[in-house]
Amino acid sequence: MALIHVQVTYTMSTCGPPITDAGQTRWPPPFFSSEDAALLPGFPKQSFPPPKAILKTSSGSEREHFCCLTLLSLTCFAASLAMCFNVFTVNLTLTVCKHGFMFPLCLLVSSKVTTDHSVGGSYLGCEPMGLFWGLQPAPGEREGLRLRKKNVEAPYTVHISLLEGHVSPSEGQTTRLATVTTERWYMAPGVKRIEIRQDGVVGTLFLPPGPGPFPAILDLWGMGGGLVEYRSALFASRGYASLSLAYFGHKELPGPLNRINVGDSYFKSAFHLLQAHSQVCTDRIGIFGLSFGVYLSLRIGIHLGVTPSCLICINGPVGSTSKLSDPDGKTKQFKSEQTNWTFDDQGYVSFRKVSLPSNLFNGSLVKTENLTCPLMYIVGEDDQSASSKENADLIEETLRSVGKSHLFTRLSYPGAGHLIEPPYSPNSRASLWSVKPKKLVTLWGGHLAPHAAAQEDSWRKILEFLESNLRV
Amino acid sequence: MDRKQCCVKLSVQPSRGLVDEKFVVLVQNAFPGFQLTVHAHHQCEDGHGWEAFGHYTADATGTVNVSEDPSLGGTYSGAEPMGLLWSLRPVPGSKPGLRMRKKNVQTPMEITVSVYQGHQTEGFVDQVPLTGVVVERWYMAPGVQRIPISEDGLTATLFLPSGPGPFPGLLDLWGGGGQLVEYRAALLASHGIASLALDYLTSKITMETGKMVDNQYFETAYRVLQQHPQVLGSRIAMLGLSFGTSVTLKMAVYSQVVKLRCVVCISGSHVQPVDGSVEQILSFFHKNADKTRFNEDNEAIWRDLLLPIPTDPSLKVDVGRLQCPLLLVVGEDDQNWPAYESAMDMKEMMERAGNSHLLTILSYPNAGHLIEPPYTPHARASSFRTVSTRLKLMALWGGQTAEHSRAQEDSWKKMLAFLRENLYGGTDPGARSISHL
Numbered sequence: 001m002a003l004i005h006v007q008v009t010y011t012m013s014t015c016g017p018p019i020t021d022a023g024q025t026r027w028p029p030p031f032f033s034s035e036d037a038a039l040l041p042g043f044p045k046q047s048f049p050p051p052k053a054i055l056k057t058s059s060g061s062e063r064e065h066f067c068c069l070t071l072l073s074l075t076c077f078a079a080s081l082a083m084c085f086n087v088f089t090v091n092l093t094l095t096v097c098k099h100g101f102m103f104p105l106c107l108l109v110s111s112k113v114t115t116d117h118s119v120g121g122s123y124l125g126c127e128p129m130g131l132f133w134g135l136q137p138a139p140g141e142r143e144g145l146r147l148r149k150k151n152v153e154a155p156y157t158v159h160i161s162l163l164e165g166h167v168s169p170s171e172g173q174t175t176r177l178a179t180v181t182t183e184r185w186y187m188a189p190g191v192k193r194i195e196i197r198q199d200g201v202v203g204t205l206f207l208p209p210g211p212g213p214f215p216a217i218l219d220l221w222g223m224g225g226g227l228v229e230y231r232s233a234l235f236a237s238r239g240y241a242s243l244s245l246a247y248f249g250h251k252e253l254p255g256p257l258n259r260i261n262v263g264d265s266y267f268k269s270a271f272h273l274l275q276a277h278s279q280v281c282t283d284r285i286g287i288f289g290l291s292f293g294v295y296l297s298l299r300i301g302i303h304l305g306v307t308p309s310c311l312i313c314i315n316g317p318v319g320s321t322s323k324l325s326d327p328d329g330k331t332k333q334f335k336s337e338q339t340n341w342t343f344d345d346q347g348y349v350s351f352r353k354v355s356l357p358s359n360l361f362n363g364s365l366v367k368t369e370n371l372t373c374p375l376m377y378i379v380g381e382d383d384q385s386a387s388s389k390e391n392a393d394l395i396e397e398t399l400r401s402v403g404k405s406h407l408f409t410r411l412s413y414p415g416a417g418h419l420i421e422p423p424y425s426p427n428s429r430a431s432l433w434s435v436k437p438k439k440l441v442t443l444w445g446g447h448l449a450p451h452a453a454a455q456e457d458s459w460r461k462i463l464e465f466l467e468s469n470l471r472v
Numbered sequence: 473m474d475r476k477q478c479c480v481k482l483s484v485q486p487s488r489g490l491v492d493e494k495f496v497v498l499v500q501n502a503f504p505g506f507q508l509t510v511h512a513h514h515q516c517e518d519g520h521g522w523e524a525f526g527h528y529t530a531d532a533t534g535t536v537n538v539s540e541d542p543s544l545g546g547t548y549s550g551a552e553p554m555g556l557l558w559s560l561r562p563v564p565g566s567k568p569g570l571r572m573r574k575k576n577v578q579t580p581m582e583i584t585v586s587v588y589q590g591h592q593t594e595g596f597v598d599q600v601p602l603t604g605v606v607v608e609r610w611y612m613a614p615g616v617q618r619i620p621i622s623e624d625g626l627t628a629t630l631f632l633p634s635g636p637g638p639f640p641g642l643l644d645l646w647g648g649g650g651q652l653v654e655y656r657a658a659l660l661a662s663h664g665i666a667s668l669a670l671d672y673l674t675s676k677i678t679m680e681t682g683k684m685v686d687n688q689y690f691e692t693a694y695r696v697l698q699q700h701p702q703v704l705g706s707r708i709a710m711l712g713l714s715f716g717t718s719v720t721l722k723m724a725v726y727s728q729v730v731k732l733r734c735v736v737c738i739s740g741s742h743v744q745p746v747d748g749s750v751e752q753i754l755s756f757f758h759k760n761a762d763k764t765r766f767n768e769d770n771e772a773i774w775r776d777l778l779l780p781i782p783t784d785p786s787l788k789v790d791v792g793r794l795q796c797p798l799l800l801v802v803g804e805d806d807q808n809w810p811a812y813e814s815a816m817d818m819k820e821m822m823e824r825a826g827n828s829h830l831l832t833i834l835s836y837p838n839a840g841h842l843i844e845p846p847y848t849p850h851a852r853a854s855s856f857r858t859v860s861t862r863l864k865l866m867a868l869w870g871g872q873t874a875e876h877s878r879a880q881e882d883s884w885k886k887m888l889a890f891l892r893e894n895l896y897g898g899t900d901p902g903a904r905s906i907s908h909l
Contacts, residue, residue: 157614157615159615159634161635176635176636178635178636178664179615179634179635179636180613180615180634180635181613181614181615181634181635182614183488183614185488188487188605188606189487189488189580189582189605189606189607189608190584190604190605190606208605209584209604209605209606210482210586210601210603210604210605211586211600211601211602211603211604237487239481239603471479471481471501472479472501
């Protein structure tokens with residue numbers, strides 16, 4: 001009998017096939033078009049952090065001949081009160097034939113082209129991190145789930161198992177040959193998490209370990225509201241002080257939950273709070289926005305008289321999608337603007353048209369011609385929630401017309417949706433948006449593999465952009 | 473803001489890993505040709521500070537890669553990827569005779585790695601580094617379970633790998649200092665072997681009754697491991713260091729109960745009254761106590777107690793009768809036990825008996841007695857209190873730090889390969905084969 005030992009290591013190089021050049025992303029046929037070839041990223045090179053997980057199985061037997069193996073990945077997390085334990089699964093099916101004594105069967109290799117291809121399951125091809133970004137709700141889970149970490153001080157626990165044969169774990173009995181447990185963290189050792197409730201500002205600050213001072217990032221999410229910490233935690237793990245800022249849908253903010261009740265003065269306070277922090281470099285602060293956060297980043301960075309060193313915008317509008325209630329930027333009720341909602345045949349709502357430049361509220365359009373620092377705009381071309389391409393075009397054209405194209409960098413990803421987040425987490429093409437007054441599932445867009453590639457590539461480019469604007 | 477302070481970047485990958493995993497320390501964005509010191513600091517459980525450092529010069533791109541670039545001085549020199557860990561030494565002003573050993577394996581070792589300007593050798597605590605990160609080093613991988621065992625009078629801890637099992641098992645024995653030392657068993661479980669760390673000198677029974685355990689104690693430990701639902705009873709190994717070797721060899725050769733797939737003996741000897749109890753073996757050593765020597769630093773050298781290797785067969789475990797593979801790991805600078813001489817004698821015995829194909833010897837010049845899992849500091853001598861005499865003195869273990877650390881790294885790798893080969897591989901009558909048709 002041969003026992004199988006599965007091991008996950010995070011080191012960059014282990015025994016195994018020699019390094020060959022990193023290959024191109026393999027994108028399944030419907031999402032690849034030759035004219036987009038110039039925009040397709042290659043896999044990151046060896047020097048790129050973060051480290052990826054390497055899975056290595058080895059058998060001590062000389063005569064063992066593995067032909068059929070399935071890898072299964074499970075992550076369990078206790079989500080908010082509204083949900084109980086959800087189990088996500090992915091399976092990777094490989095066909096490998098390797099002989100030999102103690103031959104490491106390198107299934108997934110960091111930054112190296114693996115010799116092993118998935119021939120079925122949740123994803124195909126050589127995908128080193130497919131077991132993570134390919135996670136999908138397990139059969140039987142309710143619809144509209146989206147995987148997001150609330151508590152960043154604890155890791156995701158992922159169980160990776162080897163099953164016999166090419167199987168889909170949900171169908172009937174499968175023999176689990178071996179399992180390994182791995183942890184995925186948003187906070188590196190030594191990162192400090194500090195709740196901020198000061199000067200009316202509601203947020204969470206993450207500080208890197210070390211003496212400081214550090215360059216910093218003001219981190220803004222979209223109209224999902226609340227206080228989302230994980231991206232800031234990750235920035236701090238990469239050496240940037242980062243402040244996740246709440247501005248909507250948070251019980252510690254003033255006013256009703258369905259409107260933005262804070263305006264320019266609030267965002268100015270937040271920026272200054274960050275700037276004045278003893279562990280922050282006053283002249284090296286960037287602003288990061290996703291979705292509605294893009295509009296806020298542009299407004300703060302261009303209209304408010306603060307001087308960020310750079311702006312990063314993902315999939316969002318140049319103006320407000322909600323009517324402003326006062327010149328300070330507060331809005332009226334978001335829900336009332338339903339005229340531009342569209343529904344697909346499954347009843348999922350798309351907010352895409354809401355942010356078409358022609359639908360944005362005139363008084364709120366940010367004067368991007370007054371931009372004074374580098375701006376990176378990231379587009380998911382399959383974004384079903386925002387008119388990202390159109391807004392990117394508008395910004396690009398505006399800057400070109402005033403001779404500021406050198407400040408503008410654009411990344412555009414075919415097949416990627418609205419939620420371009422840090423890499424190796426699964427994309428939800430649609431998820432639950434609201435339960436009251438009625439249950440609504442919203443469409444984000446994005447197909448699993450190209451969206452995963454977009455997340456991986458854009459994150460690397462984001463870190464490089466921050467590096468050259470905040471650190472040198 | 474000083475440009476330098478915001479710019480120098482330090483990363484250690486992985487920032488969380490097992491104690492025996494390598495990491496890559498990378499400094500970037502320094503000025504080309506910049507002189508800097510990469511420094512590691514750790515505060516151990518006893519509260520003592522430990523530090524290590526290397527002197528580097530940034531290359532033309534402003535980068536230092538500790539895995540590839542040579543240290544020009546410090547606590548280690550040359551290209552040493554893990555030098556920041558294995559060359560850790562007590563900070564200036566510490567009391568003498570310290571040895572770093574983790575007691576609580578459920579928490580990680582936290583190491584602060586920092587970059588200082590220039591080539592510094594002291595006064596780190598008074599300076600502000602350019603940058604710093606924290607690294608966690610774990611003895612337990614995620615999913616490994618720690619299970620205290622007290623049934624049948626045992627004082628032991630079982631570590632189970634994550635997963636459904638069942639797993640091959642291992643009995644883990646340390647030496648004459650006693651106590652229940654868990655870290656090596658925890659690490660082995662992190663590599664897929666259900667490991668039982670056994671306290672056999674200061675067990676609860678011994679502390680309560682004042683009597684040493686008998687041979688049955690070890691057979692009980694073996695049985696408990698063998699019968700555990702998540703352990704494969706037919707695939708059990710035994711590992712002993714120092715005095716633990718004496719017990720291990722005895723069990724492997726003479727026990728009717730203990731049936732082992734393979735045996736690993738580190739820094740030990742086969743010299744003992746054949747089939748004597750623990751008590752009898754200890755008094756045998758005691759009889760020769762006058763052979764103890766002291767060096768000019770008043771450190772005790774005990775290697776002569778068992779020399780010369782006797783020719784009398786009643787004083788040596790008859791390794792010619794061994795029926796399973798044996799791996800011997802010895803340091804040629806072992807000042808505590810005559811491990812090398814014993815290994816040579818065992819080799820001769822097995823050659824005469826015709827079972828030397830079972831024997832593998834790993835012998836390391838300039839390695840000392842305490843050959844442990846890699847990337848933890850080396851102690852050439854430390855405070856030691858023997859269980860039998862209760863005398864506290866400075867024991868000389870031996871070994872030159874750089875070569876001893878290399879020996880630890882190499883032997884650990886080979887030990888794991890040896891254990892996997894014998895415990896995971898080979899045929900097992902009646903077991904299911906998973907070979908595809």
